[in-house]
Amino acid sequence: MMWEGLAIGLFSLGIIGFGFFWVIRMEYYLGYLWWPYPMLLGIGIIVLSLFVADAGWSALLGVTGASFIWGATELKEQAVRAELGWFRQNPLPKPLPPFAAIIRKIKAPHL
């Protein structure tokens, strides 16, 4: 029997759960304007998965990369949720990401 497939499925559940955690934290401390960075990280991890010989490890990297891309698309909605008072809003000023002026011109993607 192929238990590895089921393990990858359970891993996806865990990594998406971790996504909920880091999206809330990242929006709270850094702000939604940082969204391209987890997206680039996710794309990078998926590209890396192409060069891993073992199919199982490559699969885990693929799942991880996709979950980072999804998390990047959640940051904007999380910012709105915090503004609506559904989540805690950070009273401290947030640091601007590198290339903030360029990032502002791109409409942040969301699902």
Next chain:
Amino acid sequence: MLQMSGLWLALATFLSIWWGHVGVRWLEAHSADIRPPMIVLIIAGLILNLAALFAPNVTVGGVCSVVGISLWWDAFELVRQDRRVRHGHAPANPNNPRHARYLAEGKATIHDPLDREPIDPLADGRQAARDRNLEVA
């Protein structure tokens, strides 16, 4: 030779999450009773996870299980989406009798509260700077 397993799994994960957002909202908004779609999702998840056990390789097994487990999660999300609509955190469909009831109760809304851009921190910062200058002046 490139290892395509990761790419397939990334695609399966992303599409599962996408459907988990867009599809679940649609399904919840168009079902008068969420229990039948929940049962379908649970059975489909079970079939896919069983298929994962008998898959010919890790890639197929992984895709089956990722999609299967996310369908189980989607069944649970139908309940959470119902709660969001009831509390006005997601738009209600007035043509759905269950949502119409929530609207009549007064807390639900037909508007999507998340359908707007967040406050631009840069524009906000400039505004704050202007306010400070006014105070100085």
